[in-house]
Amino acid sequence: MSACFTPKIRQVECVDSSGYTDFVHVFKTQLYQKRVPLVIKSLNIGSCVENWSWKYLKEKWPDKVVKLHVSTSEQLNFIAKNFSYQSMPFSEFIDNLEKQDSGDCSRIEKYYLRSLGNDPRKDVCDIYKHFPELSDDINFPDMFEKEQIYSSVFRIASKGVQLWTHYDVGEVGVRCLFVTQNRKIQSKIEIAYISHTPDSYDRVYSVSAPVSRDGHNQSIMDNILVQVKGRKRITLFSPEDVDHLYLNGDKSEVIDIENADLKRHPLFAEVVHHQCHLDGGDVLFIPALWFHNVINETSTISVNIFWRHLPAEFYDSSDVYGNKDLLIANSAESIVDRVIKKINTLPPIYKEFYTRRFVNKIKDKCL
Ligand SMILES: O=C(O)CCC(=O)C(=O)O
Numbered sequence: 375m376s377a378c379f380t381p382k383i384r385q386v387e388c389v390d391s392s393g394y395t396d397f398v399h400v401f402k403t404q405l406y407q408k409r410v411p412l413v414i415k416s417l418n419i420g421s422c423v424e425n426w427s428w429k430y431l432k433e434k435w436p437d438k439v440v441k442l443h444v445s446t447s448e449q450l451n452f453i454a455k456n457f458s459y460q461s462m463p464f465s466e467f468i469d470n471l472e473k474q475d476s477g478d479c480s481r482i483e484k485y486y487l488r489s490l491g492n493d494p495r496k497d498v499c500d501i502y503k504h505f506p507e508l509s510d511d512i513n514f515p516d517m518f519e520k521e522q523i524y525s526s527v528f529r530i531a532s533k534g535v536q537l538w539t540h541y542d543v544g545e546v547g548v549r550c551l552f553v554t555q556n557r558k559i560q561s562k563i564e565i566a567y568i569s570h571t572p573d574s575y576d577r578v579y580s581v582s583a584p585v586s587r588d589g590h591n592q593s594i595m596d597n598i599l600v601q602v603k604g605r606k607r608i609t610l611f612s613p614e615d616v617d618h619l620y621l622n623g624d625k626s627e628v629i630d631i632e633n634a635d636l637k638r639h640p641l642f643a644e645v646v647h648h649q650c651h652l653d654g655g656d657v658l659f660i661p662a663l664w665f666h667n668v669i670n671e672t673s674t675i676s677v678n679i680f681w682r683h684l685p686a687e688f689y690d691s692s693d694v695y696g697n698k699d700l701l702i703a704n705s706a707e708s709i710v711d712r713v714i715k716k717i718n719t720l721p722p723i724y725k726e727f728y729t730r731r732f733v734n735k736i737k738d739k740c741l
């Protein structure tokens with residue numbers, strides 16, 4: 375942060391699950407409803423905490439090739455794109471991490487692995503399906519129903535790597551569109567069927583909320599981040615701070631959160647930093663819409679599990695990726711897009727005047 379600026383820091387609440395006879399019940403019935411992050415200690419997450427040494431992992435995957443974010447900077451920057459994607463044999467990747475850990479600086483590149491499905495365009499990652507050699511070592515806590523699980527992701531990072539501030543949206547490989555008839559949403563159709571859209575549909579809306587540059591359908595997820603090895607420093611930001619984070623899609627443009635340039639990002643001074651550390655065996659609950667930024671204080675291994683937090687009736691039963699709340703958000707955003715288009719046709723001084731009026735009106739009525 376700049377010289378005389380003191381960020382507002384709050385520690386994330388921490389609970390030791392061994393102090394409860396049935397922690398999962400307490401989580402589901404009380405803690406979960408608070409919708410705030412929570413560090414949970416002493417959950418049974420399986421033998422991974424003891425077993426997952428670099429040697430063990432290399433033996434499991436002698437021939438595996440992995441796709442990595444590779445950067446010469448510790449601070450990954452999605453705007454400057456200071457990283458590239460590279461494929462590397464898993465054993466070489468781990469050898470390099472070990473060299474970095476032991477202070478051998480001959481390799482200056484930093485690595486970040488986020489596991490993908492077999493076909494990253496179509497599959498979400500499922501550890502049980504894509505990493506069966508390791509799935510016996512990890513126990514998913516019963517904090518959610520198995521049917522609610524959306525994906526499980528395996529992450530390995532070099533010491534020092536900082537992952538940009540973001541919130542998570544689950545993404546699926548099939549692009550869906552909405553069709554409306556008599557101004558009511560009728561159904562979603564896959565992109566492959568667009569050319570067959572019957573004439574009687576009055577409009578086809580592409581999915582736009584939450585926004586994805588490639589138009590993939592998305593839904594918002596709850597998450598647990600299971601720390602298996604190493605230490606992470608995590609800063610979370612409340613969805614209430616959304617106006618202060620300079621968002622670009624699902625990511626914040628403020629990269630260096632601990633030394634922010636307040637001339638460029640003055641509103642960031644308002645943000646409350648919810649901080650915690652995770653060590654091996656710790657679990658962090660990240661409620662949907664909470665932003666998070668991760669600094670790996672050592673090289674680390676983690677697994678995270680995304681699950682849909684809304685009850686089943688919120689989801690469109692004919693489409694596993696849909697949810698009615700988001701359908702509404704999607705159609706509202708399409709209307710906002712039309713309003714923007716209209717406003718942009720006004721002469722400049724009217725444009726500014728009416729933009730301010732409409733923004734204030736929405737704020738007054740909706741917040
Ligand atoms: O720990 C990390 O590397 C990133 C975690 C994360 O973004 C997540 O669990 O959603």
Ligand SMILES: [Fe+2]
Pocket residue numbers: 540541542666
């Ligand atoms: Fe995330």
